[in-house]
Amino acid sequence: MTDYPARSAQVIERCRQLARITDVPGETTRLFLSPATREAHALLTHWMQAAGLEVRTDAIGNLRGLLPGPAADSPRLLIGSHIDTVPNAGAFDGPLGVLLGLALIEELRSSDASFSFAIELIAFSEEEGVRFATPFLGSLALIAQLEPDTLQRKDDDGISLAASIRNFGLDPAELPATVADPAAAGYFEIHIEQGPVLEHEDRSLAVVEAIAGQTRLALTFSGHANHAGTTPMGPLRRDALAAASEWIAEVERSATSIPGLVATVGKVEVPGGAGNVIPGIVTSTLDVRDARDQVRRAAVEHLLESAAIVCAKRRVNVAHTRTLDQPAVPMDHRLTNLLAAAVTQMTGTPARRMPSGAGHDAMIVARRIPSTMLFLRSPGGLSHHPNETVLPADVEAALAAGTAFLRSLSL
């Protein structure tokens, strides 16, 4: 039919419908293998089967719909995103990629396109990591990288991951069967940008070149708590917060000087602090991301060094622990170039290429399967928030570009 406005409206309406399926009435909160997940599976299964897909739930709870290829051993394109959410989420972070994937399949089937490959649509059960404080359970299982230890992790109610799988009627012993078919030759994920760049540039779409690498640190500044009224300014003070503040200003200044790099102090605490006490201890976080690993590593070293310099002159100690050190994950060149060509063709302007500052299932899947990602503009840069949304015209553009991409693809 190629009525993209109608399909776009349907995709948005389906996302909204899914958002009403929640574990917490009055908001959208859908946790891994929860009652709401079962209900979401029922609705998605209905839509997938109506589109002609063979639907199954694998042992980690990923809902998977297969459109077989011309032969039993035809190469297979995976299209996916996740359907779990953060607490009090919006309707599009995750589900949009699943329902746009379904709409692409519907569009291609309605246009009688014939493909040399099979398509498997995957609604990953877990990306956000809320229930077991461990993200990417669904995609890790898909590439056989779910650590056996992870099955013993417990949720807030003391239920292990293994037990939660059994409680959902699935069998952890079947986890090997969740692994992607050896014929899987590509992975395509569509996601909202979750940032302000496309809106600022007034663009609908971007092609993701890489998932940025990420270093997270926890820092502790230790000075000396003293009476705020009786300790003069100057060298008799060892103010941990003044030290941390000088450093935070340097984090911002220094990161701003390196295009593409982001560095953020998201948390600062003054444990036991009081208005009339010079802070003795301050803890903070640091989050540094860049698509270029060497740039990120150099920035982290520079920022740690500048913390040491700021603190040394104040007789404040600074210590840090690295809580995450995750290299950048480049997307597949060939697939990404094809996707960019499709975007260029449909929008009439050269495709915007950008790194993703956030992690996505594609970051995991790309370890084993050539992967590519398409971003849609996030109005207000908003995500993980009930007001998160998408523009219908952007969904239309994604449908058009996605269709062109799939038509141009050989696997």
Place this chain on the structure above:
Amino acid sequence: MTDYPARSAQVIERCRQLARITDVPGETTRLFLSPATREAHALLTHWMQAAGLEVRTDAIGNLRGLLPGPAADSPRLLIGSHIDTVPNAGAFDGPLGVLLGLALIEELRSSDASFSFAIELIAFSEEEGVRFATPFLGSLALIAQLEPDTLQRKDDDGISLAASIRNFGLDPAELPATVADPAAAGYFEIHIEQGPVLEHEDRSLAVVEAIAGQTRLALTFSGHANHAGTTPMGPLRRDALAAASEWIAEVERSATSIPGLVATVGKVEVPGGAGNVIPGIVTSTLDVRDARDQVRRAAVEHLLESAAIVCAKRRVNVAHTRTLDQPAVPMDHRLTNLLAAAVTQMTGTPARRMPSGAGHDAMIVARRIPSTMLFLRSPGGLSHHPNETVLPADVEAALAAGTAFLRSLSL
């Protein structure tokens, strides 16, 4: 006898003995009109009576020992400090002033000195403000400035101040009788410095010229919370913590440029903050003190203006509320000059004069009665801490200077 080393040792031993009387076993925590206060009163009464004082407990729980003067209407010198403590306190903040006062009386009586005035030793029941979140209850009652509303304030157990007075066996209706005798012509308080200045200058004593005025503010910086990975550095960020940090550095820089002024940000919070989220809201405190009211007021205005400037360029809002605005309280010139002369005479070097950056009972009493204060060096600048201490030689110097001061005094 004038054996200052022996008297000094006794003062310190008595402070330590009092510190073992506590509401919380294993630490020194003595709250207003608590069981420990009753026990402390018994011990102090014993010591005071042995020194020849007529002892009573007034209706706010101040323990008062009178050494009558030559006539019934002789002028009266008040000597005092407080015996309540902060939680997990040291032995000297407060009690030292009471027990040095007692030692001065013992010293003067043993040397058969004759005085033209009466001396009333006051152990104030409440200065720290822990139990009813209201400081200076004892000294406010002494000068008839305890607001009637204050009697309705409740402690953490829901007991009102009035009820706590009755539970201690006292009668709130008798509060008017707590007011200082009309003959009270001077107030003398000895206290630890609670700061590092005397230690840094290697001095035993200082004479307090004024209690610094104090402004306390609560500030809220409101930017916009965004994803730390997907929001580039620069104008698309409205980072409330980067704004607050730039301002905190300016607070320190600016206060350091004005000798005598102190300005401290003691608390910073990022409510709901997370390592991977650009802070949208930051709250902080600001505490500004100076013995010169116009200097303090100008500094507060400058710091609020610089917060506004820092925030405006970042599209961050800043709002503030003033939680305290307390003018400086000068000590009495004549008494302070006499005290300085006594210190100069006993130490052989010109007395160090300094403002007190902390509040003390003298700050309240001075509203009605000419007041003066003597500071003793605080090793490590430490107070409100179990390791708070005094040096025996400094206590000896205080005894010698205090004796000389009292001998030189006419009221």
